[in-house]
Amino acid sequence: MSVELSFLGIPRNLTTAVLALAIGIGVALVLGAAMRTLFGRALSPIVRWTIDALLIFVAIETFLYFGGPALPAGIYNYVSFLAWTLFFAAVFRFLLRMIMGFLAKRGSAAAVNPLIRHILYVLLLALVVTILLREILDVHVTSIVATSAVLTAVIGLALQSTLSNVIAGLTIQTDRLFKPGDWVALGEHKGIVIETSIRSTKIRTRENVIVVVPNGKIIEAPVVNYSQPGPEYIRPFFVSVGYEHPPGEVKEAIRETLAGQPHILQDPPAAIRVDSYGDFAVSYEIRAWVKDGAVEELVRDEALTRMWYVFKRHGIRIPFPIRDVTLHAPPDSERIAGETARGVEALLRDVEIMSPLSEEERSRVARAAHVHLYAEGEVLFRQGDAGESFFLIRTGSVDIVIQDAGGMERHLATLGPGEYFGEMSLLTGEPRSATARVTRDLVVVVITKDNFASLLETNPELADRFSEALARRQAEIHAELARETGQAHAFSSEEYKRGLRGRIRQFFRLKPRKEG
Missing domain, CATH: 1.20.58 (Methane Monooxygenase Hydroxylase; Chain G, domain 1)
Structure with a gap:
C-alpha cells in the first residue's frame, strides 16, 4: 500500500x-x-x-x-x-x-x-x-x-434527593418565601439568608455559624420570615410582678422602661396586657415592635435589664416561686430610713447651693429625699421637659447634652459622684435646659419642690440665699464658657440675682420681699 x-x-x-x-x-x-x-x-x-x-x-x-x-x-x-x-x-x-x-x-x-x-x-x-x-x-x-x-x-x-432539592428550590423562588438578607427561621435554625442555590440555602446564625439547609427540608416545614412584609415585627416577652401592685401602675412602669430604647419602635406603641394570674404573681405580656430580627435578643435583654431598675424605683416587687412558709420579722424601717437620711445629709454638706441651709434644715431635706436607681442608657429628662426636682449623684455618671437649633446634640459635661444638676428646675420650675442621659448605672438622690416648700414657708429669707448661690454658680458657668469659646459673655450677677429671687418666690408662692 x-x-x-x-x-x-x-x-x-x-x-x-x-x-x-x-x-x-x-x-x-x-x-x-x-x-x-x-x-x-x-x-x-x-x-x-x-x-x-x-x-x-x-x-x-x-x-x-x-x-x-x-x-x-x-x-x-x-x-x-x-x-x-x-x-x-x-x-x-x-x-x-x-x-x-x-x-x-x-x-x-x-x-x-x-x-x-x-x-x-x-x-x-x-x-x-x-x-x-x-x-x-x-x-x-x-x-x-x-x-x-x-x-x-x-x-x-x-x-x-438532588432532584427533590432542585424542585424545592424552584418552589422557593416561585413563591418568594425569602431572599438574601432576610431573617428567617428554617426548622430549628434561625439566621440571615446568605444565598439560595439549586440544591440548598445558606443562612448565618447569630452565633456567626454558616448553616446549609437542603431545599427539600425547607418546604417540608413552616418557614418563618421576620423580614416580610417589612423588617419590623412584634417581639413578645413576659414579666411577672406581685399581686399587690395595680395593673395600671405596672403598665405605666413598663411604658417608662420601653420609652427611648433604641431598638424598639415607639410608633406603633407596644401592647401591654395582663396575661394570667399565677400561683405567685400576675404575668404581663409585652408585645413590642422591634426594628430588625438581628437585634431580637438584644431588645429582650435591654428591656428586662432596664425594667429591674424602673421597678426598683417604683417599689414594684418581682416575686420568685417559693412554697416554703417562713415567718419574717418586719424590718426596722426607721433604722433603714435613718441610715439613708444620714448618707444623704453627708452628701448635701458638700453641695454649694445647699450651703444656705442650717444643719436642722439640711436634715429635714435629707429625710424627705428619695434615692432612685437608673440603668445605663436611660434618660432622666429631656431638654424642654417640665421639671421641679434636683439630682445629686451618689454613684454612677450622667452625660449632660443640649440640642442646638439645627437638631444636633452637643455634649456639655459628664457628671459623677458628688456632682449635681437640675437646681434651676427645683427652685424656679423652669423647663429643663438640657438632656440628662445615664452613662453608668446610677444611684441618685432626688429632691423635689415639695421637700423645699415647707422650708421656704417657715423661712422665706432662704429665697435670697439660694438666689445668691445660684448667681455664683451661673457666673462660674459663664466664665467657663468664655474660656472655652474665647468670647466674653455679658453677665450681671446682681441683676441675675434679683430676677432669680423673684422667680423663686413666685414659684413657691411666697410673699414679695420688701426692698429697702
Whole structure:
C-alpha cells in the first residue's frame, strides 16, 4: 500500500490539517487582539468570556473549513458538534445575563435570583444539545433512553434527593418565601439568608455559624420570615410582678422602661396586657415592635435589664416561686430610713447651693429625699421637659447634652459622684435646659419642690440665699464658657440675682420681699 507524500515526506492530509489549524488559531488571535485594542478594559467579564468562547468557535470552524476534507468523517462530526455546543453555550449565557439584568432594573424579583437564570440556561442548552446530537452525529436521544431503561431507573433513584432539592428550590423562588438578607427561621435554625442555590440555602446564625439547609427540608416545614412584609415585627416577652401592685401602675412602669430604647419602635406603641394570674404573681405580656430580627435578643435583654431598675424605683416587687412558709420579722424601717437620711445629709454638706441651709434644715431635706436607681442608657429628662426636682449623684455618671437649633446634640459635661444638676428646675420650675442621659448605672438622690416648700414657708429669707448661690454658680458657668469659646459673655450677677429671687418666690408662692 503506497502513501502519497507531500512536503518533507509528511502525509498530505496531515499537512492540510496542521495548516488549517494554524490558520484558525491565527484568525482567532488577530480578532482577539483587535477587540482588546478597541475596547480594552471597558468590557465586562461576561462580555470578555463570550468573546473568548466565540473566538475559539471561529478557530475551530476555520480549521474545519480548510482541513475538514483531510479528517475522517467521524472526527469531523465530533469536532463540529463540540464547536457548535460551545457557540450556543456562550450565546445563551450572554443573552440570559443581559435579559435578566434588564428585567432586574425594571423591578422583577425573579430576574434578580441567579437560580432561575441557571435553570433556564441548563434547559436551553440541553434542548440545543439534543438537536445537535440528531443533526450532526445522527444520534436520537429517544432511542438511547429506550434502550437503557434500567440505567435510567438507577440514575433516577440515585438523583432522587438532588432532584427533590432542585424542585424545592424552584418552589422557593416561585413563591418568594425569602431572599438574601432576610431573617428567617428554617426548622430549628434561625439566621440571615446568605444565598439560595439549586440544591440548598445558606443562612448565618447569630452565633456567626454558616448553616446549609437542603431545599427539600425547607418546604417540608413552616418557614418563618421576620423580614416580610417589612423588617419590623412584634417581639413578645413576659414579666411577672406581685399581686399587690395595680395593673395600671405596672403598665405605666413598663411604658417608662420601653420609652427611648433604641431598638424598639415607639410608633406603633407596644401592647401591654395582663396575661394570667399565677400561683405567685400576675404575668404581663409585652408585645413590642422591634426594628430588625438581628437585634431580637438584644431588645429582650435591654428591656428586662432596664425594667429591674424602673421597678426598683417604683417599689414594684418581682416575686420568685417559693412554697416554703417562713415567718419574717418586719424590718426596722426607721433604722433603714435613718441610715439613708444620714448618707444623704453627708452628701448635701458638700453641695454649694445647699450651703444656705442650717444643719436642722439640711436634715429635714435629707429625710424627705428619695434615692432612685437608673440603668445605663436611660434618660432622666429631656431638654424642654417640665421639671421641679434636683439630682445629686451618689454613684454612677450622667452625660449632660443640649440640642442646638439645627437638631444636633452637643455634649456639655459628664457628671459623677458628688456632682449635681437640675437646681434651676427645683427652685424656679423652669423647663429643663438640657438632656440628662445615664452613662453608668446610677444611684441618685432626688429632691423635689415639695421637700423645699415647707422650708421656704417657715423661712422665706432662704429665697435670697439660694438666689445668691445660684448667681455664683451661673457666673462660674459663664466664665467657663468664655474660656472655652474665647468670647466674653455679658453677665450681671446682681441683676441675675434679683430676677432669680423673684422667680423663686413666685414659684413657691411666697410673699414679695420688701426692698429697702
